[in-house]
Amino acid sequence: MTHDLLLRNVRPFGAAATDMLIRDGRIARIAPDLPAEPELAEEPGGGAILLPGLVEAHTHLDKSLWGMGWREHQAGPSLRDKIDTERRLRKEWNIDPERQSMRQALLSLGHGSTAIRSHVDVDTETGLAGIEGVARTREALQGLVDIEIVAFPQSGLMSRPGTLELLDKALSGAADVVGGLDPCGIDADPKGQLDAVFALADRHGKPIDIHLHEPGELGAFSMEMILERTRALGMQGKVTISHAFCLGMPDRDRARALVADLAEARIHVATVATPSRPVPLAEDLRAAGVTLCAGSDGIRDTWGPYGNGDMLERAMLLGLRNNLRADSDVEHALWCCSWGGAHVMGLEDYGLEKGCRADLVLVEAESVTHAVVSRPPRRLVLKGGKIVAREGRSLREAP
Amino acid sequence: MTHDLLLRNVRPFGAAATDMLIRDGRIARIAPDLPAEPELAEEPGGGAILLPGLVEAHTHLDKSLWGMGWREHQAGPSLRDKIDTERRLRKEWNIDPERQSMRQALLSLGHGSTAIRSHVDVDTETGLAGIEGVARTREALQGLVDIEIVAFPQSGLMSRPGTLELLDKALSGAADVVGGLDPCGIDADPKGQLDAVFALADRHGKPIDIHLHEPGELGAFSMEMILERTRALGMQGKVTISHAFCLGMPDRDRARALVADLAEARIHVATVATPSRPVPLAEDLRAAGVTLCAGSDGIRDTWGPYGNGDMLERAMLLGLRNNLRADSDVEHALWCCSWGGAHVMGLEDYGLEKGCRADLVLVEAESVTHAVVSRPPRRLVLKGGKIVAREGRSLREAP
Numbered sequence: 001m002t003h004d005l006l007l008r009n010v011r012p013f014g015a016a017a018t019d020m021l022i023r024d025g026r027i028a029r030i031a032p033d034l035p036a037e038p039e040l041a042e043e044p045g046g047g048a049i050l051l052p053g054l055v056e057a058h059t060h061l062d063k064s065l066w067g068m069g070w071r072e073h074q075a076g077p078s079l080r081d082k083i084d085t086e087r088r089l090r091k092e093w094n095i096d097p098e099r100q101s102m103r104q105a106l107l108s109l110g111h112g113s114t115a116i117r118s119h120v121d122v123d124t125e126t127g128l129a130g131i132e133g134v135a136r137t138r139e140a141l142q143g144l145v146d147i148e149i150v151a152f153p154q155s156g157l158m159s160r161p162g163t164l165e166l167l168d169k170a171l172s173g174a175a176d177v178v179g180g181l182d183p184c185g186i187d188a189d190p191k192g193q194l195d196a197v198f199a200l201a202d203r204h205g206k207p208i209d210i211h212l213h214e215p216g217e218l219g220a221f222s223m224e225m226i227l228e229r230t231r232a233l234g235m236q237g238k239v240t241i242s243h244a245f246c247l248g249m250p251d252r253d254r255a256r257a258l259v260a261d262l263a264e265a266r267i268h269v270a271t272v273a274t275p276s277r278p279v280p281l282a283e284d285l286r287a288a289g290v291t292l293c294a295g296s297d298g299i300r301d302t303w304g305p306y307g308n309g310d311m312l313e314r315a316m317l318l319g320l321r322n323n324l325r326a327d328s329d330v331e332h333a334l335w336c337c338s339w340g341g342a343h344v345m346g347l348e349d350y351g352l353e354k355g356c357r358a359d360l361v362l363v364e365a366e367s368v369t370h371a372v373v374s375r376p377p378r379r380l381v382l383k384g385g386k387i388v389a390r391e392g393r394s395l396r397e398a399p
Numbered sequence: 400m401t402h403d404l405l406l407r408n409v410r411p412f413g414a415a416a417t418d419m420l421i422r423d424g425r426i427a428r429i430a431p432d433l434p435a436e437p438e439l440a441e442e443p444g445g446g447a448i449l450l451p452g453l454v455e456a457h458t459h460l461d462k463s464l465w466g467m468g469w470r471e472h473q474a475g476p477s478l479r480d481k482i483d484t485e486r487r488l489r490k491e492w493n494i495d496p497e498r499q500s501m502r503q504a505l506l507s508l509g510h511g512s513t514a515i516r517s518h519v520d521v522d523t524e525t526g527l528a529g530i531e532g533v534a535r536t537r538e539a540l541q542g543l544v545d546i547e548i549v550a551f552p553q554s555g556l557m558s559r560p561g562t563l564e565l566l567d568k569a570l571s572g573a574a575d576v577v578g579g580l581d582p583c584g585i586d587a588d589p590k591g592q593l594d595a596v597f598a599l600a601d602r603h604g605k606p607i608d609i610h611l612h613e614p615g616e617l618g619a620f621s622m623e624m625i626l627e628r629t630r631a632l633g634m635q636g637k638v639t640i641s642h643a644f645c646l647g648m649p650d651r652d653r654a655r656a657l658v659a660d661l662a663e664a665r666i667h668v669a670t671v672a673t674p675s676r677p678v679p680l681a682e683d684l685r686a687a688g689v690t691l692c693a694g695s696d697g698i699r700d701t702w703g704p705y706g707n708g709d710m711l712e713r714a715m716l717l718g719l720r721n722n723l724r725a726d727s728d729v730e731h732a733l734w735c736c737s738w739g740g741a742h743v744m745g746l747e748d749y750g751l752e753k754g755c756r757a758d759l760v761l762v763e764a765e766s767v768t769h770a771v772v773s774r775p776p777r778r779l780v781l782k783g784g785k786i787v788a789r790e791g792r793s794l795r796e797a798p
Contacts, residue, residue, distance in 0.1 A: 069765065070765035070766045070768075070769045072725075072726045072766075072768075073724050073725045073726055073768075075724070250649070273674075274719075275672075275674035275716070275719045275720040276719060276720055276721060276722035277722075300772070303724075304724040305724065305726070305729060305768050305769075305771075305772045306715065306718070306719060306772050307772070308772075308773070316705065317674070317719075319705070320673075320674045320675065320705060320716075321674040321675055322675060323675035323676075325472050325474070325702075325703040325704065326471075326472045327471045327472055327704070330704060366468065366469035367469045367471075369469070369471075369472075369704050370469045370704075372704075373699070373704045373705050373706070373707075374707070
């Protein structure tokens with residue numbers, strides 16, 4: 001069964017109203033007043049804004065508490081305390097990675113995200129259970145949402161013997177990307193951790209995505225080590241640094257020099273637009289040509305109560321965090337939440353042009369910026385031309 | 400006609416479910432299973448969270464573009480450019496203060512704000528037209544929402560001769576509060592502006608609310624001059640500093656010393672929780688006993704495209720900006736958006752206790768923190784016991 005469809009009267013990224021013909025899961029024609037055909041389903045667009053499927057480029061599908069009833073926050077302020085509390089509560093509360101990733105992925109799909117990069121915990125207690133659970137969700141949601149799995153050593157890599165072997169195993173299996181985090185702050189062995197991460201990537205031929213919370217000069221030090229290894233192994237274009245708080249350091253010249261190095265090594269940055277921390281400035285990255293993508297980070301988990309998986313809301317937060325006011329600048333924030341993420345995930349044929357995969361979102365707004373600031377429920381979400389969500393809700397029921 | 404009402408099965412600020420009897424516009428009884436009475440209307444609460452009417456403590460009702468169709472942002476990045484662009488567009492676009500304040504006030508009411516402090520521009524071009532327009536809206540919305548008007552010299556006070564006389568006239572009329580802004584940055588005459596502002600307040604017996612965007616030591620300098628005059632004129636408890644970005648300065652000890660001085664002089668702080676600027680830290684103010692209130696600032700105006708008047712969303716932004724994760728901390732963010740604002744505006748008999756005015760909001764959530772992070776449409780809003788909004792929308796239609 002095909003899902004050919006004629007979208008009537010839609011405005012691609014705010015442009016003039018047009019019709020769009022979807023055939024075999026792709027955008028086949030874009031023109032006003034396309035002829036109706038017998039057997040061809042039509043959807044009225046009502047002049048709504050058409051966006052490409054949004055891209056949730058940094059989240060943790062395995063750990064959300066969504067749908068588990070309200071649970072008071074327990075973790076203390078330190079990163080280490082959050083990590084340890086999570087490992088404890090994962091068992092006490094039975095945070096099942098398959099069920100929870102399914103809930104969160106369908107929540108995101110309802111908000112128009114058709115691709116998700118998820119970091120998934122790998123440690124010596126949980127083993128590969130998280131990866132396996134999220135992989136089952138990915139399998140079950142095939143054709144609805146693309147899920148990329150990062151094998152993520154949340155509890156430490158060098159400091160927790162046995163984790164490296166588990167990562168290796170994950171990468172031989174369901175994991176698509178090698179994860180890492182804070183080689184100084186968590187492992188206190190930057191050379192050891194980064195050599196190990198890059199060796200895994202090299203051996204498995206897979207890209208890298210490293211959480212770097214380390215601030216200021218400490219983060220800059222780790223970033224320089226990542227840059228060095230990216231160049232040495234020819235991994236340009238295959239490395240992402242998530243958070244990269246050090247790029248928000250007060251010394252703007254130092255930060256811009258680092259950004260120039262990232263651009264040269266084609267390293268991407270993923271941000272959550274954290275309002276309470278220094279963050280990489282969208283305008284510096286854009287000027288230097290570094291791809292910035294964005295994500296929700298954890299959604300309502302043991303790390304914190306916030307988040308809803310809405311990448312239009314994330315674009316708004318990115319705009320607010322970077323003081324973006326001009327329409328073209330707010331549109332760029334949304335670009336980060338769509339094309340930016342697609343570039344980082346290596347999604348092929350992504351966009352609103354003829355020939356692109358018909359991963360599409362319809363949202364009622366007067367302009368793209370209006371859509372970002374008002375975030376109305378998504379009227380329609382298509383994945384490969386198939387209708388997968390209406391009025392803000394995925395058609396597939398969550399468990 | 401009275402608006403007596405029996406609210407069934409509500410959870411005041413997340414406490415155990417109870418009934419609540421409203422009589423003569425006030426909370427008359429709080430207890431489970433109150434007896435039904437003939438002639439007494441009942442509303443089922445369904446176990447929803449009951450909050451006091453939210454308080455929008457810093458906004459600009461006269462300048463929103465809400466309902467005027469999408470207009471591209473035009474202003475450049477500097478404060479002065481935003482001010483000048485606004486004065487120009489106010490005429491070109493016919494931004495009518497009465498119509499626009501009505502639209503924004505009803506939008507806010509739909510989200511549960513039953514009291515609003517609005518700064519309203521006074522300058523030598525617009526004269527008192529803004530004040531008069533918002534005053535007509537206040538008159539028309541009497542009994543639905545309390546509106547307090549700050550006479551605000553947005554374009555400068557000392558640097559724009561004639562403005563002082565207009566402020567004086569406004570304060571003899573509809574204006575409730577004396578406004579000011581950036582005595583160094585805008586007027587380049589801190590002594591002149593602050594002496595004038597405090598003299599007006601003294602003469603009219605009215606409180607003060609000063610926008611202070613000045614960062615770092617410059618803002619600290621102006622703040623010290625405000626402190627000095629507050630003490631000298633015995634205006635403790637009657638002065639608010641809005642934004643107070645200087646309290647976000649990197650030197651935390653210096654900032655805390657200023658906060659201690661504010662506490663001693665009982666000066667309040669109003670924040671917007673701006674993610675792109677240093678801001679006063681909620682936790683420092685709370686520890687020192689300084690009242691922090693919050694507001695939306697301008698909503699979709701010539702200054703920027705953001706904002707929707709939802710004070711639950713503002714509580715979320717305040718929580719994100721201050722990295723608040725524990726439930727009790729997020730509840731405090733909501734306190735700032737309710738009790739905090741009520742304290743600053745001097746609202747009498749405010750709250751959820753017996754005898755308080757029945758300004759109430761019902762929101763479907765499992766806990767107060769859940770309400771903040773999920774921000775569902777307000778099911779019911781009461782003002783003085785009268786139902787004024789349902790399902791996120793004011794019952795009174797906007798123009």
